[in-house]
Amino acid sequence: xxxxxxxxxxIVGTSAAQAATNASVTTATNAVGDFGQMMTQVVxxxxxxxxxxxxxxxxxxxxxxxxxxxxxxxxxxxxxxxxALAVRDKAVSAYQEITRMTI
Amino acid sequence: MIDPLDASIKIAGSGIEAQSSxxxxxxxxxxxxxxxxxxxxxxxxxxxxxxxxxxxDRTTGxxxxxxxxxxxxxxxxxxxxxxxxxxxxxxxxxxxxxxxILFEMADLREANRSYEANLQVVKETRDLFSMTLDxxxxx
Numbered sequence: 001x002x003x004x005x006x007x008x009x010x011i012v013g014t015s016a017a018q019a020a021t022n023a024s025v026t027t028a029t030n031a032v033g034d035f036g037q038m039m040t041q042v043v044x045x046x047x048x049x050x051x052x053x054x055x056x057x058x059x060x061x062x063x064x065x066x067x068x069x070x071x072x073x074x075x076x077x078x079x080x081x082x083x084a085l086a087v088r089d090k091a092v093s094a095y096q097e098i099t100r101m102t103i
Numbered sequence: 104m105i106d107p108l109d110a111s112i113k114i115a116g117s118g119i120e121a122q123s124s125x126x127x128x129x130x131x132x133x134x135x136x137x138x139x140x141x142x143x144x145x146x147x148x149x150x151x152x153x154x155x156x157x158x159x160d161r162t163t164g165x166x167x168x169x170x171x172x173x174x175x176x177x178x179x180x181x182x183x184x185x186x187x188x189x190x191x192x193x194x195x196x197x198x199x200x201x202x203x204i205l206f207e208m209a210d211l212r213e214a215n216r217s218y219e220a221n222l223q224v225v226k227e228t229r230d231l232f233s234m235t236l237d238x239x240x241x242x
Contacts, residue, residue, distance in 0.1 A: 066120070066123070068116060068120060068123070072112070072116050075229065076109075076112075079229075079232060082233070083236060086236050086239040086240055087239070089239070089240070
């Protein structure tokens, strides 16, 4: 837990530069402890899964996909969105914890 | 490496798909249990069979199930004396499909149970997933 604290400095430090490098996010394997990059990837993943879920739901309504495929895609999207939200909430509360710190 | 929980849902999904195909074959057999041929002496509907096989999913490395082959049951046809049927031969005998409704009912029930079991795997996996995620929320 203590080990995570120094990461906050990295987040604050890189958040400005993050906007510029967002476009060049690569795989998680070479993201060395960069929380911002990791979050970007999680959100991108959740977004693409939601798009897939919606596309499958539409083709299901058109009779091109089976009910099972629709359910699988939509619940996959739901799962990754929930994960993204939970991690974001946790990150925000950690940030608030720091702003409330008495100096 | 794929998340094991995601993998279980994928595997159970393939099971559900396979059992749906089995259900389809049973439905075809049941519906055609009385389908005789069109011309005198011709063969009636032949019972279909389905086999499943194991398939390794290359991207995730998990073993899925898929429909192997939808084949035909080559057992002999029953015959019945019914001269008025268009498929009756010179002796008035009609060949009937080699479908046994009892077998089909048993197969149907087995497909149903297997489908339910796979659904249960999906449900349990989803419950475990959300329970684990709740650890982040509650504290």
